[in-house]
Amino acid sequence: MISIDRVDHLVLTVADVDRAVEFYEQVLGMTPVTFPGDRRGVSFGAQTIKLHSASELVAPTATHPVPGSANLCFITDNALSEVQEHLRAHEVRIEEGPVSRIGSNGPITSLYLRDPDGNLIEVARYDEAE
Known part of the structure; x- marks a missing residue:
């Protein structure tokens, strides 16, 4: 039997790497990185x-x-009202939410949106964190 500890990385196939990096940086606050071979x-x-x-x-x-075949959930510590305001400021349409769901560690409240490739992105906050 083996034991898996955590997810290290995911790979998303995208139509335009520059556009994807810009979205994940500007809208979701992630940090751009470059790997050997100019992979991003x-x-x-x-x-x-x-x-x-x-x-x-x-x-x-x-x-x-x-492109567009992924469904990812990201956890935030921000109040979802702040997330909604930020998404509106970046003209990102909220497809659904806030709605109650179950995350890996219990009840969450989620917002659903799409990245530039159409991947479904869930931004959620654990309910006890409210």
């Missing part, structure tokens, strides 16, 4: 999202890597 991504906490262009995939890759 964003980081937050101890995690990284590597961004691979659909036109220049890096092997090995998923079986069907296409």
Whole structure:
């Protein structure tokens, strides 16, 4: 039996790496990073999202890597009213929320939006943090 400790990084296939970096930096407050070979991504906490262009995939890759096929949930310490205000200021449409959901560690309240590639992004706050 093996034991998995945590997620280190995720890879998103995107249509335009520059546009994706700008969104994740400006809208979600992540930090742009550059890897060897001029590969790019964003980081937050101890995690990284590597961004691979659909036109220049890096092997090995998923079986069907296409932009807009991910569904990701990010946890914030900010009040969701602040998140809503920030999203409006960046002209990002909230698709749903605030709504109650269950996260890995209990009840959360979530907002749903989409990144430039159409990936579903959930920004949530654990309810006991309110």
